[in-house]
Amino acid sequence: GGGEVSRPGREPGFARQLRVRGTVDVPTIGLGDLLDSHSIAPDQVAFVWSDTQGCEAEVIETGRRLWAAGVPVFAEFDPTNWGGLSGLTTLLNAAMASFAGFIPAQTLIADAAAKPRPIAELAEFSRTIGTEGTDILLLPQTFRL
Numbered sequence: 001g002g003g004e005v006s007r008p009g010r011e012p013g014f015a016r017q018l019r020v021r022g023t024v025d026v027p028t029i030g031l032g033d034l035l036d037s038h039s040i041a042p043d044q045v046a047f048v049w050s051d052t053q054g055c056e057a058e059v060i061e062t063g064r065r066l067w068a069a070g071v072p073v074f075a076e077f078d079p080t081n082w083g084g085l086s087g088l089t090t091l092l093n094a095a096m097a098s099f100a101g102f103i104p105a106q107t108l109i110a111d112a113a114a115k116p117r118p119i120a121e122l123a124e125f126s127r128t129i130g131t132e133g134t135d136i137l138l139l140p141q142t143f144r145l
Contacts, residue, residue, distance in 0.1 A: 030062025042069035049074050054081030060094040060138075067098040070142035074105075078133025079126065092123050095138060105135035 035042065042065045050059045056075050063073065082088045095102075101116030104125070108114055116139050117125070125136075 031059065032062050032065055035065065042066045042071060045069070045071050047072060047074070051076050054078070054083060054087065057087070057091040057094045060091075060098055064098060067138075067140040068142065070140050070144055072140065072143055073138045075136055075138060076133065077104075077126070077129065077136045079129065080131055080133060088126060092126070095119060095122055098140060099138040100141040100143070101139045103137045103139070105137070108137060 029037070031048070034040075035045075045066055048059075048063060048066060048071060050056055050073055052059055053076070056077070059073070059075070060067070063071075067073070079088065082091060096119055099119050101119055102122055102125070103114050103116050116137075119138075
């Protein structure tokens with residue numbers, strides 16, 4: 001089985017691979033509100049993993065306090081989930097506003113000491129990955145090892 005966030009006007013990403021058997025409405029909460037609701041300071045978070053089926057821009061937008069505190073995010077980067085050019089543009093704008101660099105997952109697997117690429121190269125990178133998608137590590141300006 002699988003589950004994902006279904007957004008108005010978009011077919012669920014898994015619908016291309018699996019029969020959608022039903023939907024369940026559940027409440028959602030942004031990262032900033034989630035931190036607040038549990039009294040967690042951004043500097044208490046070491047890492048964010050986002051496998052959110054096309055909602056990566058929303059994750060980035062709602063996690064600005066985390067990125068400002070230097071928290072990196074490992075995110076799914078899949079053009080088939082973005083809802084077309086406008087979704088890509090929204091994601092790229094969110095990433096450019098919050099991060100300084102990125103490292104593709106394949107690069108990290110090949111070289112754990114890989115250097116980040118400038119975030120300005122993310123748009124070009126998005127054109128090279130085809131329809132398979134990948135994962136990327138997004139690094140804020142204030143990221144420290």
